Amino acid sequence: MEEIDRAIVAALTADGRLSYTDLAEKVGLSVSAVHQRVRRLEQRGVINGYTARVSFEALDLPLTAFVAIRPFDPSQPDDAPVRLAHLPEIDSCYSVAGEDFYLLLVRVAGPLDLERVLQEIRTSANVTTRTTVVLSTPYEHRPPKVALDPAGPHRVRGASAESAGSQPG
Amino acid sequence: MEEIDRAIVAALTADGRLSYTDLAEKVGLSVSAVHQRVRRLEQRGVINGYTARVSFEALDLPLTAFVAIRPFDPSQPDDAPVRLAHLPEIDSCYSVAGEDFYLLLVRVAGPLDLERVLQEIRTSANVTTRTTVVLSTPYEHRPPKVALDPAGPHRVRGASAESAGSQPG
DNA sequence: AGTGAAATCGTGGCCCC
């Protein structure tokens, strides 16, 4: 039953432009039924949207780096994410536990751009930076093992199907 | 001219299922012309493919962590990426400069799963791990500022296509 | 929830500019 939803999500993560016709064939249902299920997956928020995957090399952004940041003055209000949002070189911003406050993923054209972006990060958010350069990317954005909650991300009650439950306490 | 390619890539990263009709309207070209340009962008490798964006919360993978790994015995051959590829919880694997050898992005259902995955990483690749838990994600996978090379990443005149990027020296 | 059919619209090849 929801086996089919898993198959649909897996197929659409592999190829986001799959037609409903092809999708229907893959999962062994009629076109209408598949269409209906996709609509439900979208409005439940399981599928958030669709994007084209771009080659960062082709976009002249061959250099990737992780930048861990820490406020220069920890007593100041911490709004680094919004202060940094204007920098297009920042792909992602994670708030993390541990010694650092945030971990940024940045993509630039080369070392000189990285230097410039680091300076902009430091001055924009009043932080210190610790940078880890990515040398190569064996794999990235692999499709997750799809294990659907029966009714989406709602109801915080029961533990889920797999792996005996995320944190009981 | 290539201003239009930038607009196309930007539009398709924002919505990968945009029809050529809508795309044509957005960039102010005919449907045929847009179709032609998208085909070229695809075969030049600027656009690698299309995927559905899924909510990891909805997929019951609410816990994200970065795992830095380092070989237990640095004299052994280093094939950690292939030894770890079978673990579906690993979203991405980056080879990095710095103290660690690789940085992994993992997504799991909760702390207990994280513990299990860390054990599997250590035993599968014979490495030590240092884990940074993600508390929240202010933003992720933002569309890059699109700056197209005139003819894609091809022919760098002697150097190979990859990493021949822009360090003017 | 799934099916099949029907109207609408998008797609993908061709030819002309």
Next chain:
DNA sequence: GGGGCCACGATTTCACT
């Protein structure tokens, strides 16, 4: 490289189950 045309296929809705 852009525009327009046209046959085919995909999308989307509806009545039925």
